[in-house]
Amino acid sequence: MIRPCFAVDIDNVLGRAEPEVQRLFQELTGRLWPVGLYGSAGGLDASHLAPELLEEIFSRFHQESIPRLPLFPGAKLALTLIHRRYRIIIVTARRPYSRPQTLRWLEEHGLPFDALYHTEEKTDIPESITAAIDDHPHHIQAYRALDRQVFVMDQPWNRAIPHADVIRVTGWDALLQWLHVRHLQQWPKDIPESPSFRQLFSSHLNVPSLTAAGVSTELVKP
Template sequence: MKTIAVDMDGVLADVYRQFIDMHFQDTGEHLVAEAIRGLKEREAFPLLEKHVHTPGFFENAPLIPGAKEALQVIHERYKVFIVSAATEFPRSLQEKQAWLSRHFPFISWQRMVFCGSKEIIRTDIMIDDHFKNLDAFEGETYLFTQPHNENASPGRHLRVGSWQELARLLVTDVKAHPEG
């Protein structure tokens, strides 16, 4: 059975929506996607440091549309690991585990990997929204589109824009190569 490393923030958890909502709550200013497209997260969200240190930020992030249903189907055909860079924000460890357990109860705690750098990850496939994680990965890579990477060329990574698209690609691939 093939293995997949799935990023959490920006792939499963809609942290962009969380940042935009919290920015509005703090400033009354509406951030629009066009204004932050192509900007690194720290440039797009001037209050990012405050927000990621706010209790509940990671635990209350909304789901990316379609993530739960698609990952359930993928999980039936692949060995899925959730791999999240979490040690930069120590509070996030507990919150991310609680969030994953609530939204993805079919992913056991043994398949939740919280780390700093993802360069040690050795699965067959990696799904992430950051080039820094995908570029160091030796297997098959899928770049999940987010505003910060939208204007960049995906290079060797296959760009995906939704969980529905990703599930179609991965489930079709499994049917074509069932021994995988």
């Protein structure tokens, strides 16, 4: 049986990209980072920075910044556990010429994945996506439009997105805690696993419930 797909973004979801964008801005302009501006694609898309400056930031980010991005805490464990049930497809809006350094970054951090796509429209890839995690409002809305289960990696630039049909998580540990007490509706029950999925999460997280872990149980209501 073919496993369903879990789509995972990279920048500001797996890797912490914003500080690197801020560094590039300061190098290029000699100015401090503007207060209230966010150095993500989601933040820069809505900025009023000069197009030439934006292009230079993105160009240098793709050429020199990718290898130095730190991995978010808990990302490797989360992907390892999710990979037991899902095909993990990495879907990024990075430019295609950054593919070699992107692959090296994924491999150097030991992240499990089955495919890597570079695309500006993430729902156009030839995969049947069941669930996705992203931080960019544009891609989140696109997944929602297809009625997929969407996890929003909480960032300041996506907090205007309503919570009604998405699960907002503050990090990878929070995502694991959510999955620990409630599987996605589409989670295939016939895929064998030993130990059980619940036991697997329990052994790593050692939390009997979201409440005990200090996470609001409102996240897991039907």
